[in-house]
Structures are given as structure tokens and as C-alpha cells.
Amino acid sequence: xxxxxxxxxxxxxxxxxxxxxxxxxxxxxxxxxxxxxxxxxxxxxxxxxxxxxxxxxxxxxxxxxxxxxxxxxxxxxxxxxxxxxxxxxxxxxxxxxxxxxxxxxxxxxxxxxxxxxxxxxxxxxxxxxxxxxxxxxxxxxxxxxxxxxxxxxxxxxxxxxxxxxxxxxxxxxxxxxxxxxxx
Amino acid sequence: xxxxxxxxxxxxxxxxxxxxxxxxxxxxxxxxxxxxxxxxxxxxxxxxxxxxxxxxxxxxxxxxxxxxxxxxxxxxxxxxxxxxxxxxxxxxxxxxxxxxxxxxxxxxxxxxxxxxxxxxxxxxxxxxxxxxxxxxxxxxxxxxxxxxxxxxxxxxxxxxxxxxxxxxxxxxxxxxxxxxxxxxxxxxxxxxxxxxxxxxxxxxxxxxxxxxxxxxxxxxxxxxxxxxxxxxxxxxxxxxxxxxxxxxxxxxxxxxxxxxxxxxxxxxxxxxxxxxxxxxxxxxxxxxxxxxxxxxxxxxxxxxxxxxxxxxxxxxxxxxxxxxxxxxxxxxxxxxxxxxxxxxxxxxxxxxxxxxxxxxxxxxxxxxxxxxxxxxxxxxxxxxxxxxxxxxxxxxxxxxxxxxxxxxxxxxxxxxxxxxxxxxxx
Numbered sequence: 001x002x003x004x005x006x007x008x009x010x011x012x013x014x015x016x017x018x019x020x021x022x023x024x025x026x027x028x029x030x031x032x033x034x035x036x037x038x039x040x041x042x043x044x045x046x047x048x049x050x051x052x053x054x055x056x057x058x059x060x061x062x063x064x065x066x067x068x069x070x071x072x073x074x075x076x077x078x079x080x081x082x083x084x085x086x087x088x089x090x091x092x093x094x095x096x097x098x099x100x101x102x103x104x105x106x107x108x109x110x111x112x113x114x115x116x117x118x119x120x121x122x123x124x125x126x127x128x129x130x131x132x133x134x135x136x137x138x139x140x141x142x143x144x145x146x147x148x149x150x151x152x153x154x155x156x157x158x159x160x161x162x163x164x165x166x167x168x169x170x171x172x173x174x175x176x177x178x179x180x181x182x183x
Numbered sequence: 184x185x186x187x188x189x190x191x192x193x194x195x196x197x198x199x200x201x202x203x204x205x206x207x208x209x210x211x212x213x214x215x216x217x218x219x220x221x222x223x224x225x226x227x228x229x230x231x232x233x234x235x236x237x238x239x240x241x242x243x244x245x246x247x248x249x250x251x252x253x254x255x256x257x258x259x260x261x262x263x264x265x266x267x268x269x270x271x272x273x274x275x276x277x278x279x280x281x282x283x284x285x286x287x288x289x290x291x292x293x294x295x296x297x298x299x300x301x302x303x304x305x306x307x308x309x310x311x312x313x314x315x316x317x318x319x320x321x322x323x324x325x326x327x328x329x330x331x332x333x334x335x336x337x338x339x340x341x342x343x344x345x346x347x348x349x350x351x352x353x354x355x356x357x358x359x360x361x362x363x364x365x366x367x368x369x370x371x372x373x374x375x376x377x378x379x380x381x382x383x384x385x386x387x388x389x390x391x392x393x394x395x396x397x398x399x400x401x402x403x404x405x406x407x408x409x410x411x412x413x414x415x416x417x418x419x420x421x422x423x424x425x426x427x428x429x430x431x432x433x434x435x436x437x438x439x440x441x442x443x444x445x446x447x448x449x450x451x452x453x454x455x456x457x458x459x460x461x462x463x464x465x466x467x468x469x470x471x472x473x474x475x476x477x478x479x480x481x482x483x484x485x486x487x488x489x490x491x492x493x494x495x496x497x498x499x500x501x502x503x504x505x506x507x508x509x510x511x512x513x514x515x516x517x518x519x520x521x522x523x524x525x526x527x528x529x530x531x532x533x534x535x536x537x538x539x540x541x542x543x544x545x546x547x548x549x550x551x552x553x554x555x556x557x558x559x560x561x562x563x564x565x566x567x568x569x570x571x572x573x574x575x576x577x578x579x580x581x582x583x584x585x586x587x588x589x590x591x592x593x594x595x596x597x598x599x600x601x602x603x604x605x606x607x608x609x
Contacts, residue, residue: 036448036452037448039451039452039455039456040447040448040449040451040452040455042455043245043451043452043454043455044447044451046238046241046242046425047242047245047425047428047429050238050242050421050422050424050425051422051425051426051428051429053422054418054422054425054426068235071235071238072233072234072235072238075232075237075238075241076229076232076233078241078455078458079232079455079458079459079462079463079466080459080462081455082452082455082456082458082459082462083203083459083462083463085452085455085456085459086456086459086460086463089456091456091460092201092202092203092204092460092463093201093202093460093514093517094196094199094200094201094202094205095196095197095199095202095512095513095557096199097197097512097556098197098198098199099197099198099199110198110199111199114195114198114199114200117195117200117208118200118201118204118207121204121207121208121211124211124221125207125224125225125228128221128222128224128225129224129225129228131222132222132225132226151229151233152225152226152229154229155225155228155229
């Protein structure tokens with residue numbers, strides 16, 4: 001698995017029709033780098049918070065309840081941001097029982113169609129979660145002085161980024177890499 | 184509505200959409216059909232993932248990967264070698280034992296498979312034929328989710344709810360895991376003897392055992408501290424995983440000194456990515472599960488099942504057949520997420536011990552990871568060793584057979600699974 005999957009912009013088709021694809025690719029390459037370091041930081045933060053809580057409990061005989069909530073917040077953000085990165089790297093697992101029997105170029109076009117449909121799903125999820133975040137904005141988190149909507153905001157960003165990645169894949173028509181990860 | 188969701192999922196999954204998004208499409212269809220506001224989707228997605236126990240998944244993955252990067256494999260191979268000595272199929276037995284120890288550190292068969300394949304395959308194929316070598320690696324990696332810690336068990340316990348604890352399930356897997364390791368090692372010896380494979384390794388010497396044990400002592404301490412602490416109730420599974428990461432960092436930086444600062448971001452991002460693949464399914468499935476409950480699907484399933492059989496053993500066998508079929512078509516995490524909420528409550532109605540059913544469920548799907556066409560472990564081993572899937576499949580059959588034999592033994596004589604957790608107070 002490669003974690004750096006920037007597409008060489010120069011390799012893309014140059015017709016006017018592909019102008020937007022190029023723009024999107026450039027944008028997503030930047031967002032991917034930001035996402036990469038954010039994810040590394042979020043996981044490190046989870047390790048730190050969880051470990052600190054055990055130390056605090058057994059060594060200093062105290063606990064801080066904001067650490068629990070902050071670690072869960074970091075987890076929710078890391079999952080939704082990583083969902084978008086997993087779209088980019090084709091890590092979300094699908095079934096190939098039927099699709100592997102479809103001859104090219106139909107298989108290819110079907111994959112693009114499915115990416116497009118999934119992009120639609122993600123746009124809807126992004127829109128619905130944005131609405132929910134707006135409604136919840138004045139609520140407070142249980143242990144920290146911040147808006148309760150920060151949890152839902154993870155979906156707004158994650159689903160939005162996933163939608164963009166899926167749109168790019170649908171436009172590009174890149175075949176699935178077929179890499180299977182996770183038990 | 185439940186019918187619509189099921190068919191919607193099957194349709195999109197067959198058309199090649201990733202399973203998590205196909206579940207999302209089903210959820211969307213269900214919400215539309217039952218006239219419920221779409222904002223239920225994001226609120227249930229957040230609620231399902233806002234859970235401290237789930238944090239243990241990325242943390243255990245990171246801990247396992249870090250231990251591998253810290254040079255755990257080389258140490259464990261030397262350690263296992265010291266004990267096994269010069270016997271028929273010795274190197275294959277070393278691979279099994281090293282795999283079992285690796286399993287006690289890492290929670291995922293996939294990372295075990297790639298670590299074992301890259302470290303053990305070169306020496307295995309020098310002594311045995313290619314098919315047997317890769318089959319040994321695949322079988323050994325498959326011990327991963329049975330011996331604690333186990334990502335699969337964490338997902339199971341999460342989906343099953345309060346009647347199953349992660350610590351209890353970890354204990355349930357311990358004795359079958361040790362038994363299976365012993366069976367695999369015996370099989371290696373038997374096959375090696377029959378095929379007249381060369382003798383490998385140095386004869387056992389007390390001095391070598393002492394030296395290797397001292398060298399590996401700190402590494403071996405990690406599973407004892409993490410798993411022991413979780414099972415003994417000193418800390419939660421998530422905290423145990425967090426301690427595991429810190430432990431692995433200390434070993435990698437200060438003891439073996441093979442870990443570098445620049446390795447960390449990649450390990451952490453990888454842990455997040457592997458978690459997200461499961462997390463996406465959990466998030467979208469939460470709406471589907473809710474709608475199915477509204478539709479009284481669990482009750483209907485229970486009534487139907489009871490008209491088929493009232494015998495717990497028959498029920499367990501039926502579930503095994505269902506999971507075998509599901510396992511051939513679908514990735515195992517999707518199966519946990521969709522089937523555990525339906526089947527676990529049913530098992531309780533049959534009076535089956537929740538830990539026994541949980542273990543059998545996980546074990547069934549773990550065996551499925553070795554069976555084509557979607558045997559994930561086979562994919563990984565084949566990818567690293569460049570041996571064709573079909574060839575590994577044939578060679579791995581004897582190991583699958585013994586896994587099924589042990590599964591049957593656990594069904595017929597449950598104390599193999601339940602004795603240890605009961606003795607530990609679960």
C-alpha cells in the first residue's frame with residue numbers, strides 16, 4: 001500500500017473537457033497531504049490521551065474526563081477523514097464475483113457509474129450532516145467548552161472529501177487497484 | 184422495507200460498489216421507504232462511532248505494526264528455533280510458533296500474513312516446496328484473530344453489546360488458539376516426515392534456550408502486560424492497546440533500536456485507514472440495524488429459526504454453514520457488522536453461552552479468511568510471495584480441515600472455549 005498516491009498532473013489528458021479534472025486533481029493532491037498529516041496526528045493524540053489516562057489513574061490517582069471525550073472526538077474525526085483517504089487508495093472492500101465476469105469496456109464503465117452513485121450518496125450525507133451540525137451548533141460538549149456539533153462536523157468534512165475523491169475517480173475512470181487489506 | 188434494504192444492498196454490492204457504501208445505499212432506501220427524515224443517517228453514524236471501546240482497533244493495529252517494525256519477527260524466530268531444535272519440518276514448526284507469538288502482539292491476520300510472508304518465506308522455500316511453504320505461512324497468520332488480542336473479537340463484542348466483553352472473548356480464544364498451534368505444528372511434522380523434507384535447525388540446548396529467552400524477555404512481556412491487564416480488569420481493552428503502543432515504541436526506540444521517528448506517521452496513518460474501512464461499515468450499518476429493529480426482523484427471524492430447530496447444537500451447525508457461505512462471498516468485517524446484531528440475540532434465546540457463540544462466530548469467519556474466492560489471508564500471502572492463489576489453496580486444505588475439526592470439537596465440548604473465561608470470572 002502506498003500512502004502517497006499523487007497523480008502526475010502532466011500525465012492527464014489535456015483536452016478542454018479535462019480542465020476540471022486537472023483542477024480537481026491538483027486540489028485533491030493538496031488536501032491529501034493535509035489529510036495524511038492530520039490522520040497521523042489524530043492517531044498519535046489518541047495514543048497520548050489513552051496512555052495519559054491510565055498513568056493519571058494509577059500513578060496520580062486522578063482522572064480528567066475531558067481526555068475521554070477528546071479521544072473519542074479524535075477517533076470519530078480520524079475514521080471519517082480516513083474513509084476519504086481509503087476511497088482514494090481503493091481500500092474499501094467490494095465483491096468481484098459478478099463484476100470480474102463482465103467484459104471490458106463495460107466493467108470499466110460500470111465501476112465509473114458506481115463511483116458516481118457513491119459520490120451522490122456522500123454528497124447527500126455531507127449535506128444532511130451539515131444541516132445537523134447547524135442545528136446542534138449552540139449545544140455544548142459534555143466536558144469541554146466547545147460546540148457539540150464538532151462530532152458531526154467530522155462527517156461534513158469526511159463525506160465532502162470522499163465525494164470529491166469519488167467524483168475524480170468517476171471522471172478519471174481509473175480501474176480499481178484490487179488491493180485487499182484488513183482482516 | 185427490510186426486504187428493500189436487503190435487495191438494495193445485494194444489488195449494489197454485486198455491481199461492485201464497496202460494501203460500506205452499498206450498506207449506505209440500503210440505509211438511504213430504507214429511510215426513504217419508511218418516510219423518516221434523512222438527518223437520522225448522520226446522527227446515527229456519529230452515535231455508532233462515538234465509542235471508547237472502538238478506539239482499541241486502531242491502537243492495537245498500531246501496536247502490532249510497531250512491534251513488527253521494532254524487529255519482533257527476527258527475535259521470535261530465534262526464540263522459537265531454540266525450543267524446536269532439529270526435527271522433521273522444524274522450520275515450518277518455527278513459523279507456526281512464531282506466528283502464534285506474533286498473534287499475541289498483533290490483532291490482525293492481514294498484518295501477520297505480510298510480516299510472516301516477508302520474513303519466513305525466503306528460508307522456508309529453501310527447505311520445502313513452494314506450495315507447502317506458503318500454506319504454512321497462511322495457516323500461521325490465521326492464528327492472529329483467534330489468539331488475543333484480536334481485532335475481529337473487538338468488533339464482535341462491540342456489535343453484540345453488553346452480554347459479551349472483549350476480555351472474556353479474548354480468554355475464550357486462548358485455549359483453542361494454543362490447541363490449534365499445537366495441531367498445526369504436529370501437521371507440519373507429519374507432512375515433513377511423509378514427504379521426507381530435510382532436517383533443519385540446531386539441536387535443542389539449554390544454553391541456547393536461556394540466551395534466547397533472555398533476549399526476547401522484554402518483547403514477550405508486552406502481551407503478558409497488555410492482555411493480562413485487560414483480562415485481569417486492571418485496564419480496559421482500549422487502555423491495554425494504548426499501553427501496547429507505548430510499550431512497542433519503547434522497545435523499538437530503546438531496546439532493538441530499529442524503529443525510526445520517520446516510521447511513525449506511516450504506521451499511524453495505516454492504522455487509521457484500516458480502521459476506517461471497518462468504521463465506514465459500522466457507521467452506515469447503524470441505520471440499517473435500527474430500521475430492521477423497527478421492522479421487527481429479529482423477532483421474525485427468531486420465530487422462523489425456532490420452527491426449523493430447537494436444538495442449540497443444530498443451531499450452531501446451521502450458523503456455521505451460513506457463515507461458511509457468507510465467508511466465501513463477503514469480507515468478514517461486513518459479516519460481523521450485519522449478522523452479529525441478528526444472530527447473537529438469537530443464540531442467547533437458544534441458551535448458548537454468549538462467549539461460546541461469540542468465539543464460534545469469529546472462528547468460523549477466520550477459517551473463511553483461508554478459503555477462496557475471498558480468502559483475504561491467501562490474497563496477502565500470494566501478493567508477497569508471488570505464488571499463485573490456486574496453488575496455495577490446495578496446499579492449505581489440510582490446515583483448513585484441522586481447523587474445522589477443532590471447530591466441531593468446540594461445539595461438541597464447549598469447555599474447550601468456556602472453561603478459561605469462567606475460571607477467570609467472566
